[in-house]
Amino acid sequence: MRVILVANPKGGSGKTTLSTNLAGYLASAGERVAMLDLDRQKSATQWLAMRSAALPSIELLHEGQKGDSDWLVIDSPAGLHGKNLERALKLAHKVAVPIAPSLFDIRAGQDFLAALHAEKAVRKGHAFIGVVGMRVDQRTRAGVTLEQFMAQQDLPVLAHLRNTQHYVNAAFEGKSLFDLPRHVAERDIEQWHGLIDWLED
């Protein structure tokens, strides 16, 4: 099983949006996928509960439970640090870090990336990190600053996902971008190519 942890202790950085859409992509590609929801707010769990049985299925795993899926996508809570971060990293092969465009998000992202680099799983090359720009608008100062920050990190920049209601509206129905009609989501799916290549790498 390949395990992807989506993490950034900054609240509202886009973890649940990224993790549910990653799981949705994998399911739509015919992979057997499960999610583990480490957040007490249970947003990913609620999203899965909204998901119609007619859509490609995504299993919900509980902590300690061993599934038999090909992929596990882990959504993690705001404030993840210390022992809980260490425990989550032990499970993961890859860590996707979503970062939103604001001064505070960039500063917090910088601190988290430093904390990640200090973790044994990352130092020893058991878990590989990539960064994802969330709600990016290149016409804004914050969007440009986030892009510059990410480019300086010496880490793969997996995607810059634009700010769009497609993610927000899809979530109401337990859907990902990949469950929407192709003509609706096409422009956004294009922004996922780097992320998808990284998954399969």
Ligand SMILES: Nc1ncnc2c1ncn2[C@@H]1O[C@H](COP(=O)(O)OP(=O)(O)OP(=O)(O)O)[C@@H](O)[C@H]1O
């Ligand atoms: N690309 C996007 N376009 C539009 N809205 C987005 C996008 N990404 C995230 N959002 C919105 O931003 C908000 C925060 O996203 P999300 O809930 O995924 O963050 P989070 O990191 O999981 O938050 P928390 O730390 O509370 O768990 C949500 O309202 C979500 O719908």
Ligand SMILES: [Mg+2]
């Ligand atoms: Mg969340």
